[in-house]
Amino acid sequence: MKKMTGLFFKNKWALAALWALGVLYAGALLADFVAPYSFKDEARDLSYCPPTAIQVVHDGKLRSPFVYGRKLTFNEYRQRIYVTDQTVLYAVKFFTPRLFTVEAPGRVYLLGADSRGRDILSRIIYGARVSLTIGLIGVLISFALGLLVGGIAGYYGGRVDNVLMRLCEVLMMAPGFYLLLALRAAVPDNFNSVQVYFSIVIILSVIGWAGLARVVRGMCLSLRERDYVLAAKTFGLSDLQIIVRHILPHTVSYSIAAVMLSIPGYILGESALSLIGLGIQDPYASWGNMLSDAMSIVRIKFAPWILWPAFFIFVSVVCFNVIGDALRDVLDPMIKRDT
Amino acid sequence: MNNLLEVQGLSVSLPQSGVAGARSVLSNVSFAVSRGAVLGIVGGSGSGKTTLGLALLGLLPSVMVLAGGQVIFDGRELTKLSPEEWRALRGAGISMAFQEPMSAFDPVMTIGAQIQETVLAHEKISSAAARERALEALRLSGLADPVRIAAAYAFELSGGLRQRAMIAQALACRPALLIADEPTSSLDVNTQEKILELFQELRRSLGLSIIIITHDLGVVRRTADEVVVLCRGVVVEQGKVAQMMSAPRADYTRLLLEAEG
Incomplete structure (x- = not known):
């Protein structure tokens, strides 16, 4: 076991992925402290405000961190153009109790603002609470179901096996996304956000367990022939x-390894549901519903920063895949290792 | 005559073995084991001796069926038990020790945890009490340092220690009958001797009845009172060990004796 963890930590990519996920989860956990604003803190007059940098030099002189003010103008197509107003300075305040924010009425948008002038960075941090936990909880449920059903099917074999495996195949046969939509349609639409969250988790795990069950069943078919299983029977275990x-x-x-590799599916599933408006509802943030704002090409052209959530989905999905791959390499005794 | 176990006309067959139709694995096997006695079941490979052991525990492989006969243990007819009654009997009434304790212990659990689990499967006691029972069972099978053995995994122990631990697990719930399937075949001669001594000791101190399944007539001679010789699923000779040794009746027994030299 020690040797295995050693091998895992030798994999630089896996280590980097672990760190990246660590940072993301820590951010989600400490969202109330790390995020400069609350996820529903609006400033309608700053709709689609572009990213602003925190400055330290004004008029050739060094000062404590600040941001410039912005003036809203319109171009000939009546599109919003924000112009930096170098005469107005808002100081950055630390530990207010948030990590940092800017004195009112100024606002800091490190990654830009969305249609209602909400800080995208803050919403990404709060959204991580949904997007990053849905995978973990979903995987726990489908993992438990998959192991138990696969274990029972493989252990008993015969008719039990037949019935359970056909059930799995029915689930796997339906195209996942449409099954997702159908199940979502069966959920009452007057749910509050917590109920929606859990119904999404449950829907995603109902779809997800069948694949695991099938592989586990195959392994159990051979494991049940082991001597220690017969021994356990002779000692009267149920x-x-x-x-x-x-x-x-x-x-x-x-x-x-299978679990690690299946977490991205949940993250993407939630994103897809929220993207088309069936998942987490505004004003609550998830990476998927933030992206629903980016479904129009015009908006992406004038405010490309609304695509930031996609970057975070991409990073977390890649991280889970890298870790899953590394785990599989470490745990699979059949893979040759060059030492 | 107060017999702990009586087997009468036990037959086991393979119903679907190719074109030949049903094939008999055991036919019409009868014997009895009295309390505190040791019975040896001797036979070559494929003689059905392991199948016989499993049949006594109701654990025949799924391809085989019980074709007839009665097994009476402690006054109960076993062939009519429900699955739940069987489960309660295994380990607590009749227990089995395996030939290869290395593979009979789950490699990912400590020995202590497995014995504890056996105890908990039969008795409603706290896990601390079950752990005590596990240590006691290990001590009973002659292991000097039960705490260390309980914390070990099967692959960390030597063959002799493993076999003792296996016997400890089999005896943890104080069964009246122990079926030992080739208990010494994988051990060296010295260790074999010690395990056989352990059987004698357990028999004396606990009044345990033992069925030793083996291909080794030497083992039978040193431990058993009576013997059943099986050849291709048929009993070819049975009776007192001393009598079989000095005047074997069946040709097959003579063959085995000669082979032993």
């Missing part, structure tokens, strides 16, 4: 005890 304690633990090396 079938469920044998499955949970003596069969499923032996599938762990596969399933840990």
Whole structure:
């Protein structure tokens, strides 16, 4: 085991991915402190305000950090053009209790603002709470279901196996996204955001467990022939005890990697649902529903910074994949290692 | 006669074995084990001796069926038990120790945890009490340092220690009958001797009845009172060990004796 963790940490990419995810999760956890604004803090007069930099030099002189004010003008197509107003300075304040913010009425938009003048960085940080946890919780549920169903099917074999596997195939047969939509349509539309969150988690995990169950079932078909399973039977252990304690633990090396590799699916699933407006509802933020603002090409052209959530989805999905790959390499005894 | 186990006309067959139709694995096997006695079941490979052991625990492989006969253990007819009754009996009434303890222990659990689990499967006691019972069982099978053994994994122990731990697990719930399937085959001669001594000791101190399944007549001679010789699923000879040794009746037994030299 120690050797395995050592091998894992030797993989520089995996280590980097672990750090990146660590930063993202820490941000989500400490959102109330790290984010400069609340996720619903609007400033309608600063709609689609471009990213502003924090300055330290004014008039050739060094000063404490500040941001310039902005003046709103319109071009000939009546589109908003923000002009930096170098005569107005707003000082950056620290620990207010947020990590940093700017004295009113100035506002700091490190990654720009959305249609209602809400800070995109803040909304990304708050949105991470939804987008990054949905994968973890979803995977826990589908992992438990997949292991149990796969374990039972593989252990008993015969008719039980047949029924359970056909059920899995029915689930896997339906194209995932349409199944997602159909299940979402079955959920009442007067749910509050917490209920919506959990219904999305449950919908995603209902779709996700079948693949794992099928592989686990295959492994159990061979594991059940092991001597220690027969021994456990002769000592009077019940079938469920044998499955949970003596069969499923032996599938762990596969399933840990499988779980890591399936988390991105949940993140993308939530994003897709929220993108088309069926997921987390405004004003609550998730990376997916922030992107629904970016569905029009005109908006992307004039305010490309509304695509930032996509970057974070991309980064977290890649990180989970890299970690999953590294885990699989480490846990799979069949893979040759050049030492 | 107070017999702990009586097997009468036990037959096991393979119903679907190709064109030949049903094939018999065990036919009409009868024997009895009295309390505190040691019975040896001897036979070559494929003689059905392991199948016999599994049949006594109701754990025949799924391809085989019980074709007939009765197994009476402690006054109960076993072939009519429900799955739940079988489960309660295994480990607590009849227990089995395996030939290869290396593969009979789950490699990802400590020995102690596995024995504890066996105890908890049969008795409603706290896990601390079950752990005590596990240590006691290890001590009973002659392991001097039960705490260390309990914390070890099967692959960390030597063959002799592993076999003792296996016997400890089999005895943790104080069964009246222990079926030992080739308990010494994977051990060197010295360790074999010690395990056989352990059997004698357990028999004396606990009044345990033991069925030793083996291909080694030497093991039977040193431990058993009576013997059943199986050849291709048929009992070819049974009776007192001393009598079989001095005057074997069946040709097959004579063959085995000669092979041993």
